[in-house]
Amino acid sequence: xxxxxxxxxxxxxxxxxxxxxxxxxxxxxxxxxxxxxxxxxxxxxxxxxxxxxxxxxxxxxxxxxxxxxxxxxxxxxxxxxxxxxxxxxxxxxxxxxxxxxxxxxxxxxxxxxxxxxxxxxxxxxxxxxxxxxxxxxxxxxxxxxxxxxxxxxxxxxxxxxxxxxxxxx
Numbered sequence: 193x194x195x196x197x198x199x200x201x202x203x204x205x206x207x208x209x210x211x212x213x214x215x216x217x218x219x220x221x222x223x224x225x226x227x228x229x230x231x232x233x234x235x236x237x238x239x240x241x242x243x244x245x246x247x248x249x250x251x252x253x254x255x256x257x258x259x260x261x262x263x264x265x266x267x268x269x270x271x272x273x274x275x276x277x278x279x280x281x282x283x284x285x286x287x288x289x290x291x292x293x294x295x296x297x298x299x300x301x302x303x304x305x306x307x308x309x310x311x312x313x314x315x316x317x318x319x320x321x322x323x324x325x326x327x328x329x330x331x332x333x334x335x336x337x338x339x340x341x342x343x344x345x346x347x348x349x350x351x352x353x354x355x356x357x358x359x360x361x
Contacts, residue, residue, distance in 0.1 A: 316348030
């Protein structure tokens with residue numbers, strides 16, 4: 193199984209919208225993420241226009257689209273990126289391909305784009321994503337208690353971080 197990541201292109205939009213609206217994916221994604229073609233194309237365009245500030249990447253397995261991941265600059269001076277939009281199509285789950293893709297993504301952001309810190313926040317009910325974050329090397333840093341209204345209830349946000357030195361050790 194060959195796992196690779198690449199920056200999203202406009203012809204990926206329909207796959208990405210289908211992924212974001214899949215019944216097994218949508219409940220776990222941030223409400224602010226686009227779920228329509230125009231919104232997804234706008235994100236892809238921004239990713240291409242501002243490659244060091246914003247990114248939407250496609251995860252591929254043996255050349256086939258399998259998922260999505262993204263980042264956005266959080267603090268330019270301190271070189272911090274917020275990660276998000278990690279989604280793997282249900283047909284590709286259970287193979288730990290998200291772990292490999294996440295590690296490739298980490299190296300790209302830290303070593304190619306020069307970020308120092310990567311951070312992400314996961315809904316407290318998304319235990320699968322929390323296990324993935326820890327397998328991928330992220331350190332659990334804290335919890336925002338009942339921070340988000342999601343699925344008709346207040347839910348926690350679990351915060352994870354990774355710094356360049358974590359990969360250099």
